[in-house]
Amino acid sequence: ARRLLGANGILAEYQAMRHLANLESVYTYEGTHDVHTLILGQEITGLNAFN
Template sequence: ARTVRNMLGANGITAEYQAMRHLCNLESVYTYEGTHDIHTLIVGSDITGFPAFK
């Protein structure tokens, strides 16, 4: 979605093209699911039994 927005230039942020809508949707999913590092800490803590956070 970012690549398409960059390719479209100023048109990438208009309602005529859906690039920004898709970009916003993808960003919200990434934020909702959390980062890879946070998932790694949580799963590692569950597997080892050692706390990942202090």
């Protein structure tokens, strides 16, 4: 957002930074992004990803 919008990408009047902050919070909401990836891979393939 900052590269595309320049200084406007960090202002509250523009929605880009709000969306970026929301997306960043998803990575740490209930564990790390890597753990979520392993769990989803296990659910999809049926293979234990933690061995």
